[in-house]
Amino acid sequence: MRNHRYLILLPTLFLWGCIAGKYDAPEADCEGEGPEVNITFSGLKELYGEAVMRITEPLVAEGYVVSDDRAGNFYGNLYLQDTPESPREGLRVDLDIRDAHLLFPVGQKVVLNLQGMYLGKSRGSYAVGGVYANAGGNLSVGRLPASQVKFHLFTGCDLPAKISPVKAGPEQLSDVMIGTLVQLDSLEVAVKDLCTSYAVRGESVTERMLQDCSGNTIILRNSGYADFQEVMLPRGSGTVTGVLEKYAGKYQLVVRDTSDVQLNSQRCGGMVLEECGEEETASLRFVRQLYSGEKTPLPEGIRVNATVISDRNSGTTPGTVAVVQDETGGIRCVFEGTHSLDRNDRVVLDLSGADLEVKGEGMSITGIAAERIISVAEGDAVTPADLSVSDDLSSYESTLVRLRHVQFDHDEHAYSGISLLTDCVDYAGVYTPEEAVFSGESLPSGKGDVTAVVSFKDGQPFLVLRDTADIDFKAEREDCMEGTDLMLTEYVEGSSYNKYVEIYNPAPHSVALRWYALGRDNNGDGDFGESYMLPLAGEIGPGETRVYAHTRALIYSGEIAGAAGTPMSFNGNDQVVLIRNGRVIDRVGVAGDHNWGADTTFRRKTGVAAPNPGYDESEWDMYPQDDVSGLGER
CATH class of the missing domain: 2.40.50.200 (Bacterial OB-fold)
Structure with missing residues (x-):
């Protein structure tokens, strides 16, 4: 049994003088036993049906005050939560008294005698209080008359407890937190509400938008009658503490006073606004x-x-x-x-x-x-960010970067179009439009540093040179692949959908595959169109193989690096090629509509150590249909 020593309404008779004439105060009594608490806020809410109800049972609940009407942003509402820390539930109590903070300061434990009060729910918020009939004749919870407050609300004799707000982000809020004190971090006033006051004078409610650095938002609800309604909203970033409410399906914060709004740090993204009225x-x-x-x-x-x-x-x-x-x-x-x-x-x-x-x-x-x-x-020239070829260029969109110790993959063609920079492990694309004054010049040989702007073309990041002075090559060009490159080493034109292609890395180091693709033409027509391409991904180590297959191939039980339908639907009269940055570097098959590879497995001879962009039948051994005994090995 939970019996409480309590004080009816006030700790001192002196405070009654501040609100004289409203109702009579009983003598202070901390020796008697208060009513026994027999229901939680959660249990009380479970009693609610579809309409406002009068509580007829002798129910008693308790909670701790989290609202404060001292500054006028709360009026006629007292918010309680069930514990001072880590609350499980909150509840609104509607009262027809002013200066409720004199009776019920923040942290004060309040015992509610619920019998005879009304329970309702509106906008997601549960409330108890008096009752009134709206214009449609339906009952709604209203403010408990001042004369009835002393029969239903009792304060404990203990000093007010310290209330610790629940810390959360806008995306972590839930209905169970309504009516409790919460603190949201990393908030700032949305751009549209910068340089405005907390509220519009004389309006009952003004909504201002708060947001965090991820774009999550919550409404700051203020009264046009609050003492601080004309104060300008802070322009920085920080924490906001308030009672959580909900209206029209959106969460709202109601602060007690401006000390609940601590927006003193730099805004997200570093936005600076020295004075309101200036841009x-x-x-x-x-x-x-x-x-x-x-x-x-x-x-x-x-x-x-x-x-x-x-x-x-x-x-x-x-x-x-x-x-x-x-x-x-x-x-x-x-x-x-x-x-x-x-x-x-x-x-x-x-x-x-x-x-x-x-x-x-x-x-x-x-x-x-x-x-x-x-x-x-x-102005001063921007200092470029130093990157490696393997860094994610998209993270540096529209900024100046410098790649060190790189060279052009092929230096025998002009700047125009797409070329590749490499550090002998990975590649980065360079795009030069035809309109560039140097587009027709040959790419320089050598190795060194390249400065460029990270731009996008067709949704993919590329480097864009400003002019040829952005290239600073002082070292000699390196033979990255030691005279070789990735190569095709097995071609399986099997029964039904059993189509496989193997590639092999003969180089002494790993190679990134994102600039490579497998392709085929149609009946030897030499057109390796996009629909016939299988882009490769990942990385292949020195001496390793990768096997690619038709999506419905079944006879090979080893690891498949990638699968596709149309690109892997060759039928013995289609050329199959390995492409790097749009250039064919290896090929199996002949041009023209010839059944050169039907129902056959082709396996590259082990003595062949480099790709061949032109097919040479002598480089291959032939095996019967569906022979995959050497697939995945070299």
């Missing part, structure tokens, strides 16, 4: 985070201050495009017309009226009007 100077990281997954209008008045890293004069970037970078990242800017921004210019852009879009070229700010170029000054 924001946003970091490019912050701007990129505004993208909503589709074309996104940018907030009015937001500005960026960044350095141009692209070069319009060389033709590597269109005259309507400039790639800019600041300390937090970079982005592609698309203007409504040609611009005059040069490499290393420090530019301030007003992004009002512009949009964020993601297409094959990556993320871009589009629709920038010429008059939105606020200022241009000569």
Whole structure:
């Protein structure tokens, strides 16, 4: 049995003088025993059906005060949670009294005599109190009359407990937390509500949007009658503590006063706003985070201050495009017309009226009007980030990078189009448009450093040179593959769908496969189209093999590195090739509609140590149909 020593309503008679005339206060009595608690908040909520109900049983519950109406953001509502720390449930108590904080300060334990009170639920929140009939004649929970409060709410004689808010993120909130005190970290006022006050004067409710660095949001609900309603919202990032509520299916925080809002740290993405009334100077990281997954209008008045890293004069970037970078990242800017921004210019852009879009070229700010170029000054060159070929270029989109100790995979063709840089282990693609002034020049031989802008083409990351001075080769070119390359070593044209191809790495080091593909033509026509291609992935070590198969092949029980339908549906009169960066480096089969390989297994002779882009039958041994005895071995 849980009997409590209690004080009816007030710890001192002095406080009653502050609210004189509302109702009479009984004598303070801490010697008697209070009513026995016999139901939890959870158990109380289980009693609720579909409509407001009057509690007729002698039920008693207890909780701890978490709300505070001192600053006027709460009015007529007292919020209780079942424990001071790690609460399981919360409950709203509607009371028709002012200055409830004098009677029920934060942390005060309150015993509820529920018999005769009404229980209801609205907007996901359970409440007890009095009752009233709405315009439709239906009953709703209302404020318990002041004269009835002393019969239903009792305070314990202990000092108020310390309330510890539950720490969570917006995405971790749940209905069971409604009515409890929560603290959300890494929040900031959304851009659309920056430089606004907590509430609109005289309006009962003003909603402001808070968000975290991942874009999760929650509403900050404030009263236009709160003492702090005209105070400007903080512009930084930090924690917000408040009572959790829910309205129209969305969670809301109600703070007790401005001390619950501690937004004093740097905003997500480094956005800086010195004074309200001035345009924001946003970091490019912050701007990129505004993208909503589709074309996104940018907030009015937001500005960026960044350095141009692209070069319009060389033709590597269109005259309507400039790639800019600041300390937090970079982005592609698309203007409504040609611009005059040069490499290393420090530019301030007003992004009002512009949009964020993601297409094959990556993320871009589009629709920038010429008059939105606020200022241009000569700036310092951006220091490139040093990367290796195997680093994920997409993480450095629209920034300047430098790859060290690399060389072009093939130096016998021109810059134009796609070429490969390699460190003899992995590859990185370089794209040079035909419009570039140096596109017709031959790629340089040698080995060294390459500086470039990370851009996208057809959704894939590539390096874009500004000019040939971005290449600094001082060492001699290395024969990475020691005169060889990956090669085809077995071809199985078996029965039904039993089609297999084996590749082998004769090089003394591992090779990344992402720039390689298996392909075939149709009846020897020499057209190795995209639908006949099987792109390779992963890595192949020195002396290792990889086996690729038709998706419905059955007779080989070894490991399959990849499978496909159409690319592996050869029938003995189709040429099969191994391709690297669009170039055929090895081949089995002859051109023309000849049944050169029908119902046969071809196995490369072990003495052949290099690929051959032209088929030579003498390099192969032939075996009967469905012979896979050597597949996966070399």
